[in-house]
Amino acid sequence: MLVYGSEAVIPVEVEIPSLRIIQEVGLDDAEWIRSRIEQLMLIDEKRMDAVYHGQLYQNRMAKAFNKKVKPRQFTPGQLVLKKTFPHQGEAKGKFAPNWQGPYMVHRVLSGRAVILAEMDGTVSTKPINSDSIKKYYI
16 A cells, blocks of 8 residues: 555455455445355356366367377287387397387287287287387288
């Protein structure tokens, strides 16, 4: 008040009037109660609008992401290469190969997981995500 000559009002008090703002505006009690009830009736509608907007945003983002996804279908007996991850013991330096293999698909599980077998027939016990394998073309 000393700097500007009037009382400072934060933006929240403009949206949700406090007692001080009501007294400055000069609304009587009945009029204030009526405006407050109207605001409370619109809260559910505003919440639904926010939820709907959030769902639309999520759908747009999922659609943009899924455009780039290439679905991979593997069948038993197919030859594949397995990606070498940096934490594996086979990854030795930057000149090491990025892919291991070839392996043979032994079984396809639900959820895009695959159990691989080596070329000599030994079956791996761990399933591997199909994102970390690719087809091997002879």
